[in-house]
Amino acid sequence: DAGITQSPRYKITETGRQVTLMCHQTWSHSYMFWYRQDLGHGLRLIYYSAAADITDKGEVPDGYVVSRSKTENFPLTLESATRSQTSVYFCASTNGGFATEAFFGQGTRLTVV
Amino acid sequence: DAKTTQPTSMDCAEGRAANLPCNHSTISGNEYVYWYRQIHSQGPQYIIHGLKNNETNEMASLIITEDRKSSTLILPHATLRDTAVYYCIVRVLSVVGRGGATNKLIFGTGTLLAVQP
Numbered sequence: 001d002a003g004i005t006q007s008p009r010y011k012i013t014e015t016g017r018q019v020t021l022m023c024h025q026t027w028s029h030s031y032m033f034w035y036r037q038d039l040g041h042g043l044r045l046i047y048y049s050a051a052a053d054i055t056d057k058g059e060v061p062d063g064y065v066v067s068r069s070k071t072e073n074f075p076l077t078l079e080s081a082t083r084s085q086t087s088v089y090f091c092a093s094t095n096g097g098f099a100t101e102a103f104f105g106q107g108t109r110l111t112v113v
Numbered sequence: 114d115a116k117t118t119q120p121t122s123m124d125c126a127e128g129r130a131a132n133l134p135c136n137h138s139t140i141s142g143n144e145y146v147y148w149y150r151q152i153h154s155q156g157p158q159y160i161i162h163g164l165k166n167n168e169t170n171e172m173a174s175l176i177i178t179e180d181r182k183s184s185t186l187i188l189p190h191a192t193l194r195d196t197a198v199y200y201c202i203v204r205v206l207s208v209v210g211r212g213g214a215t216n217k218l219i220f221g222t223g224t225l226l227a228v229q230p
Contacts, residue, residue: 033218042200043157043220058217090156092218101147102218104156 003027006091006105013081013112021076021108023091031094032074033102034058034066036087043090049074081112117201122225125195131188133224135201138182145204146177147218148186150197157200157220160186191228198223 004025013019023032030051035043035058045058047066055066063085065077074093078085088109094102118136125131137146145164149157161168161175163184168175174187188195200223 035220042198042222045217045219048217059219088154092156101159101162103159106156107154 004091004093004103004105006089006108009106009108011108011110013110015081015083015112017081019078019081019110021078021089021091021110023074023076023093023105025072025074025093025103027093027095027103028071029093029095029103030071031102032068033092033094034064034074034076035090035092036060036085037090037107038087046076046089078110081110083112086110086112117203117221119199119201119221119224121222122227124227124229125188125191127193127228127230128190131186131191131195131226131228133186133188133199133201133226134183135185136183137201137203140181140203142181146175146181146184147202147204148173148175149200149202149218149220150195151200151223152194152197160199162204188226191226193228193230196226196228198225 007022033048034046037043044060046064047058049055049068052068052071068074088107090107091105092102094100145162147162148160151157161173163175163177177184200220202218
């Protein structure tokens with residue numbers, strides 16, 4: 001199916017574990033983004049990517065690693081999960097340019113215990 | 114980065130127009146204003162965007178002041194399903210990686226619109 005999908009939808013992990021959240025889009029969009037959303041807050045940008053092999057930090061990158069070896073995939077890795085990283089994570093993609101809309105995935109709810 | 118300021122919450126009666134204001138006084142000349150909304154637990158949904166002219170689509174209208182320092186999103190006939198958090202965003206241009214350019218969506222805290230029956 002066309003669109004942007006995130007997996008898993010729900011994840012519980014232990015402090016100190018490495019965990020990877022997946023994001024896949026079928027439109028061949030150039031730009032992809034990762035956001036986190038905490039209770040009572042808006043979305044905060046973690047990392048973004050302008051194209052394959054081009055990534056850059058957003059507002060809250062500490063503790064996260066991203067890669068973009070293929071245009072359609074943009075995985076987000078928590079190298080050593082902490083409780084403060086408990087959040088809902090959203091991935092988005094857009095074709096770029098100033099006048100294009102971004103499409104968001106359905107989110108991954110991550111709990112670090 | 115250009116910042117936006119929105120009221121924390123607003124109420125609107127069902128069937129009436131909902132007018133959501135947004136201030137973006139530091140917006141640059143080539144930065145677009147975007148509006149998204151987020152219904153509980155879902156990913157944000159695009160509504161509309163504009164540069165300096167007023168815009169209208171099947172969901173809403175966007176009114177941007179002549180000095181571009183503020184804008185208003187108008188939902189002409191609000192329904193209960195329009196209850197959501199509405200985000201006003203200024204699309205920011207930045208240089209990334211090997212000299213390429215990209216633009217980021219930086220979200221503020223948004224306005225919780227509660228449509229009342």
